[in-house]
Amino acid sequence: MENSALKESRLNIRCDVHARELLDKAATYAHVSVSEFVLSNALASAEKVVQANECITLKPADFQAFLTALDAQVQPNPALKKAFKRHAKLVAR
Numbered sequence: 001m002e003n004s005a006l007k008e009s010r011l012n013i014r015c016d017v018h019a020r021e022l023l024d025k026a027a028t029y030a031h032v033s034v035s036e037f038v039l040s041n042a043l044a045s046a047e048k049v050v051q052a053n054e055c056i057t058l059k060p061a062d063f064q065a066f067l068t069a070l071d072a073q074v075q076p077n078p079a080l081k082k083a084f085k086r087h088a089k090l091v092a093r
Contacts, residue, residue: 013038 015023027037058066076084 023034023038027034030037032040
């Protein structure tokens with residue numbers, strides 16, 4: 001794992017002896033430093049968590065219903081009209 005990007009931020013973590021021994025052993029097997037091992041695995045896990053919270057997967061029928069709703073013309077309701085007026089006042093400042 002070679003990374004030429006400048007590392008500007010430090011992250012300190014505390015763990016018990018068993019966790020540290022396990023991380024040391026895993027890093028040794030992976031032929032990387034403990035820092036590289038922890039960072040690469042933490043980033044992989046973080047990517048999964050972010051993707052699970054930021055992506056929406058729809059069944060084809062649901063996706064079609066979503067597209068239909070996007071294409072449908074609707075009239076603005078009173079709350080939307082009020083929001084536009086409030087926005088216009090704030091932006092005009």
